[in-house]
Amino acid sequence: MSNKGDTSAPLLAGRDLVKAHGRTRALCGASVDLRAGEILAVTGTSGSGKSTLLHCLAGIVRPDQGSVAYDGQRLDRLPEKRLSELRRSDFGVVFQFGQLIPELTAFDNVALPLMLAGASRTEARSRAGEWLERFGVLGQQELRPGEMSGGQAQRVSLARALVTGPKVVFADEPTGALDSLASEQVMTALTHTARESGTAVLLITHDAQVAAYADREVRLSDGATVAAEVTA
């Protein structure tokens, strides 16, 4: 995997990852490097192991074999409590849907990670407000996820993922349920903010137009990474 500026050590590195769900092997020998501040797209057909790869790299599941190194720590060896703390402090996640708590308003959903990190309600809400404004959904702050459009809910999700100032954002088909215009708004918001704040993004998608927002692409095929760099 050669690309410009390969000299720095990767921020997050998965090596020879193997993970099986029951009898099916979702990953067999996938390796991915994510450098600080980089936006990396992981593409592949459905069932190629994209989501499992994200789950392994984000410390949500442990790989059966292989290693995941983040900032000098082996995630695959950390206890669950530490992993949970790390996901809270250093990582942000955006899924297709479901990461917002349906009973909480947009405001409280975004404030929640800050409250979990020990911020006071007032402080959490004031910072949540800044992020909602940044993603253009301040007008929807008192709505609950079910009362917003898909694109608005997804932008609230981005605000929730980025509000703690994470080093890496994991996005699993963040535009999977959106039409192309809403998808464009969400992707523009995500990539702009990530580039501005130097946040690395691992973007899972099957959509080439979404993958084109990334700096680089890794392709998965049958649970293994295949070269996707321009050879010419």
Next chain:
Amino acid sequence: MSTRHILLGLLKAGPSHGYDLKRRHDERFPQARPLAYGQVYTTLQRLVRDGLAEVDGTDADGGPERTLYRSTQAGAHELARWAGEIAAPAPFVANEIFAKVVVSILADGDPAAYLRAQRAAHMERMRELTAVKTAPHSDLATVLSADYALNHLDADLRWINTTAARLTHLTAEVDTA
């Protein structure tokens, strides 16, 4: 792409000279292949010959003398007809990528490697266009023309993916035929 109709359209804004038309064309259609000045000049002459445009005089403007052109009544009619006419939806299925794959199979080449390389090239171009589109202050015309290209590249890419997945079958079919 009908350059004469596009020039007719640009002339609707008022009399212009050739260099001005080229500049405005390139501004209106960013990311399109830029018009050559020679092409603008010959197209304008043909429009005059066909009675769709006429010379409106000359304009010195402190520099060298330049001929001004304007649209005629017939030109306006022709423009309206063309603008309302549908573009034929893919009248001929001519696809360079497909041709290369088939030829590659016939010549015992490596079509899979070719498709991978083509895919990577398409992705690279899509990343470029996305960067152009999402750059701060990019105007709507730029966004829309980039979107057009992105959607076409995306369609190619999807076609490349399904073809790559069915190469074995295709090879068998081409070889037995």
Next chain:
Amino acid sequence: MATDVRLAWELTRGSDRQEWWRVGLTAAGAALATGFALAAVALASLRGYRSVPFGHGLLNSPGERSGVIVSLLLLLVPVLGFLGQCARIGAVHRDRRLAGLRLAGATPAQVRRIAALETGLACLAGSLLATAVAVPVLLGLWSSPTVPAWAGLALVALGVPVLGAATGALALRRVVASPLGWVRRSRPSSGRGPGLLFVGGVLAVLLLALVAVANTAGGDRARVPLTAFALVLVVGGGTVWLAGGTSLLVGRLLAGRARSAATLIAAERLRDDPWAAARTHAAVLLVTIVGTGFVGIRQVFLAVLDAMQRDGSLSMRRSFYTTGLDLTAAAILVALAITLSGLAVGTAESLANRRRGLAAQVAAGVPRAVLGRALLLETALPLAPAVVLAGTGGMAIGVWYGSLTAGRAAQTVPYAALLVPVGVYVCCLLAAATSLPLLRRSVHPAELRYA
């Protein structure tokens, strides 16, 4: 009809473990309901003074018998609550499945029949089981049951599954009316079906009790148990209503002031649907009222008994009275157990319905402990004021009873009864806590995949 039966069977067979839980628990609830109703019917069919070979003579005379019948029928209330909880298991999935049937071209009547069969067959299994046990026991105790007794037994054995089927069909009204709406909606606004079942059931129990008591006792002797019964229902209804109101209030108050993530989540869930909590807790509150009232009555009653024993004015053996008290205590404990099972089932169900969302929270780094605390708070917050109210109501019953016996014994306030609400509250928290291991299992990353 044959097609419907086959479809209902195929749907049940092909469904996941959750659906089998629903069938099993519904059958168990139906068995309990049938059992209590059969016992009540058998007792109600006795006329005048009969020598019954057990219960220390408590069942011999019509007056005491009517009290026992009312207790048995009151036991149906928590059973109904439990059945209501069971109906909610997998409700979201069942609604989707039946809406899918509608979209596939089934007529509304067909979908209704299939839904009725799904619930009705489970209830039939439970009722048959209970009847199969009850009839030999009855024949062993009573050599020649009368014709009305047999008729009553048959009515109960068949009535339970028929009622179950009817509620099953009723609960699905909206699915039948608008299949598309239900397929698209991600979160149902808590079905009114189980709530209807509960209210309707309680009314049916009230009617049954009236008939049974009038049948056995008649006249003045029925007044005290009936008044107590009516009081329980009034206080119970009021408490349920107040529980909803307080849930809403507690949710509103706390949502604005919550300092911790767990409180915030719990408070917002309460504010979102306060009545869900009130319904779930309806049976808990009734048991609290009855339990608190009973402990109060028992204390006064024993004081009166002691006083009468001292003056030698006791007409029967002391064990005659205490057996009655012990039986009632046992009945209340059974009711509490059933209610707590219902609460545990309800909590587990609410978890199972939110699996994906919870898995996403854990993936985002929300500690499981926070989610667990939120889950417990959801039970604890609205229940606290409601149990206080129910306990107050129960105390009022005890004090009222004490005032009836004024002069016969030293007037005492039954403070021991205050322990009942506290005990019930703790038990409820424990019942809700039984879901915590499930939380661990529910929040599996597999829930995060799509398609």
